[in-house]
Amino acid sequence: xxxxxxxxxxxxxxxxxxxxxxxxxxxxxxxxxxxxxxxxxxxxxxxxxxxxxxxxxxxxxxxxxxxxxxxxxxxxxxxxxxxxxxxxxxxxxxxxxxxxxxxxxxxxxxxxxxxxxxxxxxxxxxxxxxxxxxxxxxxxxxxxxxxxxxxxxxxxxxxxxxxxxxxxxxxxxxxxxxxxxxxxxxxxxxxxxxxxxxxxxxxxxxxxxxxxxxxxxxxxxxxxxxxxxxxxxxxxxxxxxxxxxxxxxxxxxxxxxxxxxxxxxxxxxxxxxxxxxxxxxxxxxxxxxxxxxxxxxxxxxxxxxxxxxxxxxxxxxxxxxxxxxxxxxxxxxxxxxxxxxxxxxxxxxxxxxxxxxxxxxxxxxxxxxxxxxxxxxxxxxxxxxxxxxxxxxxxxxxxxxxxxxxxxxxxxxxxxxxxxxxxxxxxxxxxxxxxxxxxxxxxxxxxxxxxxxxxxxxxxxxxxxxxxxxxxxxxxxxxxxxxxxxxxxxxxxxxxxxxxxxxxxxxxxxxxxxxxxxxxxxxxxxxxxxxxxxxxxxxxx
Amino acid sequence: xxxxxxxxxxxxxxxxxxxxxxxxxxxxxxxxxxxxxxxxxxxxxxxxxxxxxxxxxxxxxxxxxxxxxxxxxxxxxxxxxxxxxxxxxxxxxxxxxxxxxxxxxxxxxxxxxxxxxxxxxxxxxxxxxxxxxxxxxxxxxxxxxxxxxxxxxxxxxxxxxxxxxxxxxxxxxxxxxxxxxxxxxx
Numbered sequence: 001x002x003x004x005x006x007x008x009x010x011x012x013x014x015x016x017x018x019x020x021x022x023x024x025x026x027x028x029x030x031x032x033x034x035x036x037x038x039x040x041x042x043x044x045x046x047x048x049x050x051x052x053x054x055x056x057x058x059x060x061x062x063x064x065x066x067x068x069x070x071x072x073x074x075x076x077x078x079x080x081x082x083x084x085x086x087x088x089x090x091x092x093x094x095x096x097x098x099x100x101x102x103x104x105x106x107x108x109x110x111x112x113x114x115x116x117x118x119x120x121x122x123x124x125x126x127x128x129x130x131x132x133x134x135x136x137x138x139x140x141x142x143x144x145x146x147x148x149x150x151x152x153x154x155x156x157x158x159x160x161x162x163x164x165x166x167x168x169x170x171x172x173x174x175x176x177x178x179x180x181x182x183x184x185x186x187x188x189x190x191x192x193x194x195x196x197x198x199x200x201x202x203x204x205x206x207x208x209x210x211x212x213x214x215x216x217x218x219x220x221x222x223x224x225x226x227x228x229x230x231x232x233x234x235x236x237x238x239x240x241x242x243x244x245x246x247x248x249x250x251x252x253x254x255x256x257x258x259x260x261x262x263x264x265x266x267x268x269x270x271x272x273x274x275x276x277x278x279x280x281x282x283x284x285x286x287x288x289x290x291x292x293x294x295x296x297x298x299x300x301x302x303x304x305x306x307x308x309x310x311x312x313x314x315x316x317x318x319x320x321x322x323x324x325x326x327x328x329x330x331x332x333x334x335x336x337x338x339x340x341x342x343x344x345x346x347x348x349x350x351x352x353x354x355x356x357x358x359x360x361x362x363x364x365x366x367x368x369x370x371x372x373x374x375x376x377x378x379x380x381x382x383x384x385x386x387x388x389x390x391x392x393x394x395x396x397x398x399x400x401x402x403x404x405x406x407x408x409x410x411x412x413x414x415x416x417x418x419x420x421x422x423x424x425x426x427x428x429x430x431x432x433x434x435x436x437x438x439x440x441x442x443x444x445x446x447x448x449x450x451x452x453x454x455x456x457x458x459x460x461x462x463x464x465x466x467x468x469x470x471x472x473x474x475x476x477x478x479x480x481x482x483x484x485x486x487x488x489x490x491x492x493x494x495x496x497x498x499x500x501x502x503x504x505x506x507x508x509x510x511x512x513x514x515x516x517x518x519x520x521x522x523x524x525x526x527x528x529x530x531x532x533x534x535x536x537x538x539x540x541x
Numbered sequence: 542x543x544x545x546x547x548x549x550x551x552x553x554x555x556x557x558x559x560x561x562x563x564x565x566x567x568x569x570x571x572x573x574x575x576x577x578x579x580x581x582x583x584x585x586x587x588x589x590x591x592x593x594x595x596x597x598x599x600x601x602x603x604x605x606x607x608x609x610x611x612x613x614x615x616x617x618x619x620x621x622x623x624x625x626x627x628x629x630x631x632x633x634x635x636x637x638x639x640x641x642x643x644x645x646x647x648x649x650x651x652x653x654x655x656x657x658x659x660x661x662x663x664x665x666x667x668x669x670x671x672x673x674x675x676x677x678x679x680x681x682x683x684x685x686x687x688x689x690x691x692x693x694x695x696x697x698x699x700x701x702x703x704x705x706x707x708x709x710x711x712x713x714x715x716x717x718x719x720x721x722x723x724x725x726x727x
Contacts, residue, residue, distance in 0.1 A: 100660055107667035114579070115674040157666070414656045 019181055020075055027067040027074075035063050075185070079139040082184035086136050086272065092124035092146045099438070100417040105152055108161055109145070112168050115244065118143070121171065123164075125149060127437050130264035131257065134275040135167040136183075137176045145171070148264065153442040155254055162241050162251035166277060169240035175233045179275055231299040238308055248312040249319075252305050256323050259301040342381075343369040345427075350450060363427045363517075401485040403428060404505075404514065410485075415520075416442040427517035430485065433506075436513065439520070440527050447525040455502075455522035456531055462501035486510040500526050562698045569686040573707050576679040577625075580710065583671045584619070584632065590668060591616050591639070594661045598646065605645050612638045625708045636669060676710050683707045 086092075095102035102125060109123040121143040126132075129150040137143040145167045152160065170176040238255075242248045255278075264280040272280075279298045306316050340358050341349045349371070353361065358370070364381060371378040401410045403423035410421035410430060416439045421430040431439070482491045484507035491505040491514060502523045505514040515523070525531070595609055602609060615638040619631040643662065652658045687706055690699045 100656060100663075103660065104663055104667075107663060111667060111670045111674055114583075114671050114678065117678060157663075417656075 019178065019185065020071070023075055023185055024068065024071040027071045028064065031063045031067040035059065075181075076139075078184035079181050081138075082180055083136055083138045083142060083144055085184075086180075086275075087124065087144065087146070089272070090126045090128075090146060092126045092144075093434075095123065095125050096418070098419050099435075100414070101152055101438070101442070104157065105147065105160065108157075108164050111161075112164055116168060116172055118172065121145065121168070123147070125152065127434065128264060129262070129437060129441050130280075131261040132264045132280060133163050133167055133277045134272065135170045135176045136180045136275050137171055138180065139177075143171045143176065149438050150261070150441045151258070153438065154257060156250075158245070158247050158250035159254040159257070162245050162247060163254050163277065165244040166237045166241040166251065169237045169244070170233070173233075173236070173240075175237070176275070183272060183275060234299050234304065235307060238304055239311075242308060242311055248308050249314070252308045252312070252319060253323065255301060255305050255308070256320070259305075341371045343371075343378075350448075352448075363424070365424070401430060404482040404485070405516070415439065416444055429515045429520050431513050431515065431520070433511040433513060440524055443528060445521065445524065447521070447528060451518065451521045451525050452529065452531070454518060455525045458522060459501055459526065459531065462495065462503070466501065482514060484510055484512070486512065496523055502526070558694075559698060562695045563702060566686075566689055566695065566699060566702075566704055569682070569689050570704065570707075572682045573679070573686050576675065576682045580672065580675045580679055583668060583675050587635070587665070587668045587672065588616060588620060590661065590665050594642075594658070594665060597655075597658050597661060598642075598649075598652065601649055601651060602645065608638075608642055608645050612642050625710060629710050632672070636672075639665060639669070680709050680711070683709055 095106050097103060097106070105123060105125070109121065113119055113121055120141055122145070124144060124146040126146050126148045128148045130148050131151045131154070133145065133147040133151060135143065135145045145164065147163070151163070155163065170179075238251060241251050245251070258278055263278055264276075276298075278301065302316070305319070309316055309319055340353050342353065342358065342361060342364065344350050344363060350361075358364065368381045369378045370381055401421050403410055403426060405426045405428060406423055410423050412419060413422050414420075415422070415429065415431075418435050418438050420435070420439075422428070482493075482505045483489070484491050487507065487509050489507065489509060491507045493503060493505050495501045496504050500523060502519050503516075504519060504523075506512075507514075591612065595612060599609060612635075615631070615635040619628070619635045622628040622631045643665075646652050646658075646662075652662075689695055690704055690706060
């Protein structure tokens with residue numbers, strides 16, 4: 001990378017100086033307006049009473065110095081604390097070393113630190129199912145790159161490297177410092193605007209509030225600032241990412257994936273949009289033309305992908321066709337070949353599984369009966385070398401918790417790349433609350449037909465129960481009495497959420513959740529396939 | 542009188558330039574040494590990870606014992622190499638052997654279900670990338686240092702104070718930046 005540190009420093013200072021000047025002139029303008037007001041209104045009364053001995057310029061100088069001081073303090077404080085406030089707004093947290101996917105992110109970050117020779121970069125994970133990544137730096141030289149859970153769960157390693165390389169280029173080229181400072185100075189008004197909008201029910205009423213005008217003016221100022229922060233930097237960052245990773249297709253695929261999914265609008269506040277890889281407010285940037293170039297912060301996604309594909313000498317249509325085909329294949333849940341069925345504890349045949357999926361089935365024991373779909377007689381799992389090998393590899397270590405149903409120790413196992421505690425006899429799972437969004441975001445486990453049907457049935461039953469209890473005022477659901485394994489208090493039996501009516505037991509003190517057998521899979525299935533139990537489903541089933 | 546002042550000023554500026562030049566050379570040389578120790582850190586990481594991976598897969602890959610033995614042999618050769626050029630060759634050999642092992646592991650689906658093996662594999666892939674990047678950085682810094690040594694006015698200072706050149710960490714021409722295993726699957 002031919003960028004030297006000295007060039008970067010020089011570029012940074014010029015543009016930051018400009019930002020500071022804008023802020024200063026803002027304060028100066030306000031102060032002078034105030035002074036003019038005072039001069040016109042108050043001073044005539046003073047003249048009537050006494051003779052003014054001091055020079056009329058003295059107050060002016062005081063005001064200018066005051067504005068300078070306030071502007072400097074505002075600038076310094078917001079530029080030094082912006083990282084903390086960004087992290088807090090997004091509820092971003094450090095990656096979990098024991099989680100396979102997070103560890104991969106940490107590895108990529110370490111590689112990037114070696115490549116750019118910058119050590120003061122930290123990566124954080126935003127616990128949201130949206131697909132976005134952002135970078136922020138402050139005046140002290142600390143840099144933060146935050147990626148959402150949804151994104152790291154769905155990107156392959158080359159795609160993740162490309163996205164991180166894009167963000168890192170923003171950091172080392174100084175773009176990030178400009179946008180972070182602009183965000184911290186003026187982004188607070190954007191969030192206030194959001195809040196104002198959400199408070200007032202009637203839009204017309206809002207327009208006539210005087211505050212609204214002031215904030216509207218300031219927001220447009222920040223829009224003009226985003227004109228100052230051009231769309232060109234995104235193209236440059238894409239080009240730099242391709243140069244760093246030598247893999248244009250990976251970046252194109254990552255951008256394509258991001259453009260097809262929820263980008264965090266509504267969760268990532270609109271003040272932060274300048275820092276992200278793509279605007280959280282969907283489809284606002286798709287327009288072209290000089291006005292759009294002026295006011296929006298990101299170029300249209302398709303144009304970015306086309307530019308990148310030009311490096312790979314591919315046409316956009318070929319690329320899009322391949323992506324759509326792979327997306328379809330992933331959605332329809334085609335596992336990798338082979339089909340086996342396994343007899344579970346309730347004497348039901350489960351499946352079809354491929355060998356790999358079979359090895360990952362949690363309730364599989366050496367005594368489980370298996371059957372291949374090709375008509376061979378059933379055999380025990382112990383008879384298959386492959387399965388018994390996989391089972392012996394998989395014997396987790398016992399954790400300190402007991403199963404509330406079976407009173408047997410729970411085993412520590414991996415589910416969707418993260419650590420959970422599972423009971424080998426009843427299949428129930430104990431999960432920490434902050435690991436649940438990760439499990440929902442990841443799709444390694446294929447949602448089988450059995451689980452889908454079960455989830456639909458459970459959902460309908462629970463909806464019926466909810467309706468009945470609402471109508472009659474009586475609660476016909478049974479109360480639970482499971483005790484929390486950590487603190488011993490009784491856990492609450494509730495539904496996971498109003499839309500996803502799967503019953504779970506939750507201890508809010510220890511922040512853990514107990515899922516009985518299949519409940520976690522059903523929940524994943526419901527959310528991934530967006531099953532909500534409408535009339536149409538009922539007619540089918 | 543005038544001549545004396547001119548000579549004094551000239552001598553002073555010569556001395557100042559000499560000081561700046563010497564400091565630049567020292568900084569460049571220390572950067573090179575630091576970058577070399579960075580590579581060492583990553584190489585050591587690889588040496589430590591390989592036995593873990595071999596132990597984890599040994600039970601399954603009985604038929605492929607030859608590949609495992611080659612990996613272990615390449616590792617011990619790389620451990621004992623001393624000079625930089627020798628190290629470059631042995632490390633490139635080890636990278637090739639590891640790639641061969643990953644390729645052989647692709648045909649054993651049992652490893653895809655084992656989180657321990659997957660984690661070790663990702664760590665090794667990450668280590669290969671880190672070695673590549675730290676090697677790149679080292680070579681860039683060596684180039685910087687060599688340029689400073691050989692550029693005309695500074696070459697005087699360099700030979701005066703006995704600065705010697707540094708070796709590039711160059712691998713054989715067939716070695717490219719290793720692809721992560723996931724890309725091979727596509």
